[in-house]
Amino acid sequence: MIRMLLHLLGEGHDRPLRRTVALMTAAAVAEGLSYALLVPVLRALFGPRPAEAWPWLAAFAAAVAVYAVLRYGGDLAGFRGAAVLLRGVYRRFGDHLARLPVGWFTARRVGEVSALASEGVLQAMSVSAHLLAPFISACATPLTIVAVLLAVDWRMGAAALAAAPAVAAVQVWTGRRTAADDAARAEHGDEATGRIIEYLQAQPVLRAGGRTAERFGALDDALSGLHRVLRRSVLSALPGMLGLTLTVQAVFTGLLALGAYLALGGRIGPAELLAVLVLAARCADPLLSLTDIGGKLRAARHELARIDAVLRTEPLPEPREPVRPAHHGLEFESVAFRRDGRAVLDGLSLSVPEGHRVAVVGPSGAGKSTLLQLIARFHDVDAGAVRMGGADVRAIGSETLMERVSIVFQDVYLFDGTIEENVRLGRPDAGAAEVRAAAAAARLDEVVERLPDGWATDVGEGGALLSGGERQRVSIARALLKDAPVVLLDEVTSALDPVNEAAVHAGIEHLMAGRTVVMVAHRLRTVRSADRIAFLDGGRIVEQGTHDELLRRGGRYAGFWQASSAPAASG
Template sequence: MIRMLLRVLGPEYARPVRRTVALMVVTAIVEGLSYGLLVPVLRELLGGDPAAARPWLVAFGAAVAVYAVLRYLSDLSGFRVGSVLLGGMYHRLGDHLARLPLGWYDSGRVGEVSVLAGRGVLQAMSVIAHLLAPFVSACVTPLTIVVVMLASDWRLGLAALAAVPVVAAIQVWAARSTAAADAARAGRDRAATGRVIEYLQAQPVLRAGGRTGERFRLLDDSLEEVRRASRRGVLAALPGVLGLTLTVQAIFTALLVLGAHLALGGSVGAAELLAVLVLAARCADPLLSLSDIGGRLRAARFELGRLDAVLRTPPLPAPTTPLRPAHRGLELASVTFRHDDRTVLDDLTLSVPPGQRLAVVGPSGAGKSTLLQLIARFHDVDAGAVRVGGVDVRSIGTEVLMAQLAIVFQDVYLFDGSIEENVRLGRPDAGEAEVRAAATAARLDEVIERLPGGWAANVGEGGALLSGGERQRVSIARALLKDAPIVLLDEVTSALDPVNEAAVHEGVERLMAGRTVVMVAHRLRAVERADRVAFLDGGRIVEEGCHDELLRRGGPYAAFWNASPTPAERTESR
């Protein structure tokens, strides 16, 4: 458990964790030894000269005082180390998640990461602060008492020692019997969290379908599965709890019978027998608590295992000697990329000279957005190479690569903050005049003027308080502020109304001016003004050339072009 905890946390936390564990062990030993002093105390009190017990009582009081101080220090150390570990774990998990390829984030990861980053991390990191001290005490204190019993009377001590492997075997059996139930319950929890998120995101669809008054069956079924899994987990843990309780009671009864037999035979005095029975009774409480502590530790260990699995997921490898791009051109050389069992891009070769605009057109599922993601190194290719400025993106440091690119997606995500904070993400150190100029160029100033809070207006989670066109203007202003030499556009105007489309198009034109551009687009205006058009279908470039040339050929691009826009839009664009 401790080994896995240190592996999850990293080597920098090894020393404080080991120091805290050592302090907890010493505290548990001192507790057991303090109880051991009851043997001479009771022997003298019940003997011929009770006054002789006074030095032993003083020693017992001193031992209890030392134990109290050590317990305070060990608990304080556990809380402090636990707080540090919790913050460190969040930072390490967040940094690692940010380095993982986007292909890792499939639809099933949303619920998993939500549970893991919330309850999972708290449960795993609670080991040091809340679980380790009582667990160490429940294990080490009874063992110390058994050693004291061996010193007091070897026969009763051996009888108590014989119970140690029995208790350990029950704990191992209980852990194995509940492992499958714990895993099933965790899986159901992740699925239910995903369903809750899906239910919240699907509210527009449910309401449009008139289903606001009825229950969401998929969510109900998932929550019912959680209930059943929890019930199975309780039933699976019940035999271990009962087994441990019965075993502890049986051991105490056996010691009582053996002690009575020895006392009646004159081998053990009444005072010694009473002291040994008091020690045995004191062992019972921590041993009985093992079932509860063990269950919580198993749950924490399971979460640690999940954290360990995520942290072991290999991130995109960083170059050992990073290179810098020599220019702002782009090239994809014999690129093949697979996602799951599907080949998305197949031996694709494409180049964009510095300062040129390339429009990528094709049917849905052709791999257009994936092409942009490979340029930004959201994934690594399976074969071939993606080069920015003549350098393979795998040989460019992440910060340097991102500094070369300004990306505007179709679905814009804004962080829950002010408009200015979201624009400044493009370049946090930009001056106020630069931020205002970028907003004006993106026609975001029109939005700011009509919002009550102006620049300080909150956009809501994901930008929910703004319209799609307004969010797109924030995204373009952010890209303009970044002032990167290469621009990647992913159908930025496909879902906008004419007014917002005109405003966004004007901002996009300013963003593209003088830069190398790769745009995924269906709108005629954007495609016609590109220097070159690449028609992508089935993961391959089937046609490439300027717009007019491809129309004259009458090939797949011309057919797609004639089928896509309405006649009115085609006339307007010309």
């Protein structure tokens, strides 16, 4: 457990944690040794001169004071260490997630990460603050008391020592019995979390379709599965709890019988017998808590293992000697890319000269959005190469690459904050005049003027307090402020009303001016002004040319154009 914690945090955290463990161990041993003073105290009390017990009582009080100081220091170090560990794990966890490929974040993994980032990390870090001290006490204090028993009477000490393998065997058996249930509990917890997130995010669509009851069923199934696993987990741990209780009680009963036998035979005095029984009773309390503490430690260890599994996920590698692109033209050379065992792109080749606009069209699932993601290096290709300015994007540093790319997605995510704060994400050091100019070019100023709080208007989590068209204008203003030489547009107007579509188109025209542009669009009328149109199907570019050229050929693009124009003509 300790080794795994140190592994997760890396170097620099081992000394405070080892100091915490040392203090807690010293406190547990001091507690056990303090009970050794009960023997001379009881001997004096049962002897002819009871007043001789006072010095031993003073020594006992001093020992308890030493234990209290050590325990306070250990607990304080544990809480401080937990705060350091929590901060360190969150920082490392967040930094690592930011480096993972975007394709790693499936819907299931979003639920897993949500659970880990909240309950999982807190449960794992509770080891130092809440579990380490009682666990060390439950192990070290009884062993120290056994050593004291051996010093008082070797027969009683040997009988108590014989219980150690039995207690350890019960703990190991309980751990193995519940290991599968711990994993199943985590899996069903992730599933339930993912369902809850999905259900909340899908409320507008579900209510519009009148299908809330159906989705309630899916969520109920996930929660019912979690309930069954939790119940099975409790039932699996019950035999271990009963086994440990019976073992400890049996040992205590055996010590009582052995002590009575030795006392009746005159081989041990009443003071020693009473001290042994007090020590045995005090030894039983921490041992009985081992089942509960052990279960919590196993759960925390499981969470640590899950966090470790995420941290072991390989991020996209950074180049050892990064290069800088010579220009801002783009090139796909025989690119192949697979996702979930399915070929998305297969031998795709495409060239986008610097300053040109290329539109990519094709049927749904053809890989159009994937093509944009490969330019931004959200994924790495399986074969071939994606180049910017003649340099493979894998040879360009991530920061350098992203400085040169602005992306406007169909589904815009805004952070919970003001409009101005979200626009400034494009270039945080931009002046107020630059922010206002970008907003005007994106037609965002029209939105700001009609809002009561203007630029200080809170957009809500994900931009929920703004309409889709307003969020899109914020996104375009952000891209304009960034002023990157390469612009990637992914279905930016497919779900907008005519008014917002016109405003967004005006902003897009400002954004594309003088830049290398790759745009994906279902509405083919939005790509007519492109310098070149590439039709993507089956993972390959099957035809390309200008709008007029492709219509004259009468190929796949011409068929798509006619199909998209038919509804407008009939209307």
